[in-house]
Amino acid sequence: MTRNQPRCNRIAGGGLHYRFQWKRRSHGHKNLPSVAWRLFTLLQSDFSCKESPPIISRMVQWTLQSNACDVLSLGPRAAGRLATVGVRTVAELLATKPQAAADGQFSAETVTAWQREAKLLVALPQLPSDAARVLAAIGVGSAEQLLHSTPTQLIAEIESLWRSENAHTWKKVLEKPTVRAVCAWIGIAQQASSSRAA
Incomplete structure (x- = not known):
């Protein structure tokens, strides 16, 4: 992993949490476009991965007419x-x-x-x-x-x-x-x- 590459941590529920680790001097405006592009490509790759998306449980309201x-x-x-x-x-x-x-x-x-x-x-x-x-x-x-x-x-x-x-x-x-x-x-x-x- 390079100095400016985002670290991607998987959290509960199957989602992804991105956090950037780089030295303080890399916060300059010159590095922002490349950082944003890396985040965009990572998000794209996550949505296209083979893993199933996290399932969000929903409360089902059954009635007397339900099967x-x-x-x-x-x-x-x-x-x-x-x-x-x-x-x-x-x-x-x-x-x-x-x-x-x-x-x-x-x-x-x-x-x-x-x-x-x-x-x-x-x-x-x-x-x-x-x-x-x-x-x-x-x-x-x-x-x-x-x-x-x-x-x-x-x-x-x-x-x-x-x-x-x-x-x-x-x-x-x-x-x-x-x-x-x-x-x-x-x-x-x-x-x-x-x-x-x-």
Whole structure:
């Protein structure tokens, strides 16, 4: 790297941060055009690189008319089962009886957990989908229930869930939530409640 060449540091989120390192005497006006050109070419090369641009997460506002499989990120087999019993939207999922939608592969308990998860994601748009899945699995099925839960209570339920031999395949790819994460979930419910009251 030459004396006047910008140093390019990659920062969190995949972006680039440029900072110039050169001696004080190089700040003269004669060097400014070359420095600006180097920065321009570096920016151009960054936009044309093969790496994917950073993905900016967006809050999705699900509704009762949203597709239930999209809300729950269900696979084709679960989607096919729900379609068989006439469930397409979240409203239809919440209205169906778990026993009616259950079969040899998906139990009534699983369908009930889907209903809880969908209710949480519709009521709390800021709640991460993984959080809604964990909460639904431990029996939390509404924003009001989450609002009145304590971190100690939820952590105890989560510990029990992680120790159980239940065939939740998603547990293999999720890290066990921390106390800090659980407190953040409750905070989301508190914020939503305050917004509704305002």
